[in-house]
Amino acid sequence: MSEKTPGFDTLQIHAGARPDPATGARQVPIYQSTAFVFRDADHAAALFNLQEVGYIYSRLTNPTVAALQERMATLEGGAGAICCSSGHAAQIMALFPLMGPGLNVVASNRLYGGTVTQFSHTIKRFGWSAKFVDFDDMDAVAAAIDDNTRAVFCESIANPGGYITDLDAIAAISDRAGVPLIVDNTTATPYLCRPIEHGATLVVHSMTKYLTGNGTVTGGVIVDSGKFDWSANDKFPALSQPEPAYHGLKFHETFGPLAFTFNAIAIGLRDLGMTLNAQAAHYTLMGIETLSLRMEKHCSNAVKVAQWLERDERVAYVTYAGLPSSPYYDRVNRICPKGASSLFTFSLKAGYEACVKLIDSVNLFSHVANLGDTRSLIIHSASTTHRQLTEAQQIAAGAAPDVVRLSIGLEDADDLIADLDQALSKACA
Template structure:
């Protein structure tokens, strides 16, 4: 038997997929059904009792979704995965699985504005407290850990600033204190960076962004690294203690290194319900097939745009790790030598009003609240994605009043730069 391990591009096309056994269809079908027929009463009982894997109801799992899960798990190097309705849904299910009322978790200050809002406001309704730390200072995480701390959350490549985080340094803090490290890898994608290789235990994605890649489908993903011992401390009762809804099954003892993914599915997704549709799973699967091609083009185009903007007289600064004189360049070279991603920020000398004028003057760029599209996108975070934050919080998150965020697409680089140039001329 061959021991050859397939490469990343091959996994992006083939992982998890086989020709359909019923029809021979080569592309994974859209199993557009709500439910699945049981073979017998005993078969149904075994499925509902977690004694056998299989399909019951599309809210819990679906064959199209299963291929997507296996593919992303393979690309990230994880043990198992769970696809859900959105990146926010993925984060909610992760914390639902590890947190109890009164618990807290630590999160990097530099995050997507929606995550800051979810953690700081919506999670309060569950009795969960977020404690903010500086991603450039691992000690700022460790100093806030207490007996009710249940995890650490960071982004591998921070949104909107496009700065890489020293995952290994923060993983060391997490491991020392017996906590799982959860890493949002949306901005980098596994093509540029695989957090599990640097000490992460759980990876989350907004599939809506680079993995899907075409701005047409919502989705989220939880990847279980299979590396964390959920039974070591008694901190994680949903995984280590008998579950009454499953006749006393202890999930970690029963499912080992895939226990976290199972718990998110059968305790979170089953009851909270943020399921991905089979159609969206199919669309994202199709997008993933071209991920390595798209990501490299994104990176090459973004470097060209950032280099051009840095030399422009109306631009006060550019934050892009791919620039050799960028303070974050060494971390980029350490963690993602193939490129720095598609998203970066820059500041205009005219501040808030100049940012608005610039955004409105672009013609090819689309002004919208998304990243990771084949098309070039722009937004002024202070007036949109980070609007709910105070100016102090905006600055801390890398989204101050003068900041413009670009998500560079895969168009011809000369056309991208031409659009930037004509809009800057209007300021």
Template structure:
């Protein structure tokens, strides 16, 4: 790139990528290899000792993956990134890097149901504990923090409710207590919201969703904001203390504002192993090239559908922050003026059974457990993604019995509405 400050759309196409120096290939190649040849013994020793950056083994790093990481870091405004096998893998590596047995973190209860399950159940096996707070009330995070708290976790745009979160206010709470703010930015994507600009320290994404955008490849990513002082409090020894695996290197002292991303790779991904495949990295890179176009179309279509649903006689309520009478509208305008995204929820007057009936009657919508596809998607969270939760937990997470979640695609909006119209006509 020749410009010093390229725009978002330019970064989405070009960041991290150059023509292949050997073949001249313009698209980033798929480096489908397990391992890489060393120049000599000294080169190998320097790579293994973190004295030089380079490729050793695809479980740890791969050239296709590297372009993906640099591109997402550029789009988020971060210093470095690590791409892995899924969004859940990204979250696991983040907490593996900062937590010790017996530690806790504070998370918004308004989260994707899979994250609620991971935090509340799977993490117990590591003796990591979650404390729940209300994303609409920053003070609820503060009241949960104690001496063993290591982080605060929120979504920028909560799934499934589609509500925007006051990132800056919660960042202030976290930083007053010397804690990093981790933000899952999957639902908004950096096109709509850039949490690092509002005080976040670490970003996670499910690349499977809007960044990849085509429902064909799994992946996750962690972006290091480069802003947090990992040495100040002594609470993060994996970053601030000498690492015996690497001849006593202190990662934060050595690598500065990319230390967290380095730790994720050389202490987490190296040993736990949730590597992204080069093919999936390639597919997601290709999807990112059209991210700005898709996200704007998603948002434009979603507001049209939300307005139509709000006027339908069988619809009890619509929760979409882009509606100017929505309680979340002011936050949406502050954090995401380009649009309110693709995903939102609504409820039918017939409740649980009506929601299930609607889902089964749709024809163009795909009934599946995903968001962020080019296609319009639908799910009834209470009977699927949030089924493992109690009804009280479902309601707290914005996935009560009557809730239907839509992920609006990039089809013609008239066709999306027509499909909803015919399905609603058959709902008792």
């Protein structure tokens, strides 16, 4: 008989965590150290030559961060993981080994506003570009991929609207084109969705959100599926061709399924320096220990609040995929079988000014530019997180001027509904 694989609830507590060999400490210690002592000169040389795995300098590797990386790789079903300083850092680091001047990424037009800005403007400074496409139009996605495309990028559950992407269909298109699919799984978390099981090559997270769950630290992670053949063609020389900085070492030939993981540490973290600090990793590890419990409550609360909003005559529509009225409802059981998370938007019939008044009238909801907190959060995306976008881009992203975004927390759902009710009365008077 084969040994039973532990369940998610067990792995979110135990994966990557072992009693400290020096002290017996049961919780993963915070290794607040910049550098680590080598056993001898040969040990140091082996580490720097990537011939041995170990700790050199905390910009590259740190025991606390390593525990978090192992936990995230395990929960997402990946071969390895690389933690970094934020979700935005994770996106750049995911693209860094794949891209080069003149190359492009095909991206969903339903993305977090900061990601749209990063892909529309910032990556151009590297000579990269992005093509934004409606990822519900599979023909358009396929047509957008050309000889210079090096990745396809989407969110499993899109921020802010909560739209669910058909990952299986997008992965099939990416596979036919021979390019990796990168999925931002921040809103879903690995408890609700495991994109690698739907064909994703890389999974990125802003760990700042649901994974940590308490709004205390920022962090990002890239999980490497280990399943992509980086040597199938000459599109990815950083992974398939000799690396001059390591005496001609070929990452894919040398490290196989862990090629991307080792490259992202040995080159990405080494040269970009987007390092996650040990204390932030510790907070995130503690947050993940209760992930499944929190996500179940997030989802049940979101269903109750969304149902109430949909019945309210002051509301034009609600985008929550967990509602039968949603065009994405049929994807929930297939892509996110345990729930549609707790991020969604709703539109006010009274328009932009009413949205602003609503924001200023809530008491229990917090008006902050974040999501995935234990506390319920509210924001008017068009004037904040998506402010840099044109109105057409805002509408395409699900952040139109008459739309408010909610991140439903862990409070009593009836209290959240009461707060929205009194705020709506003031906003729509």
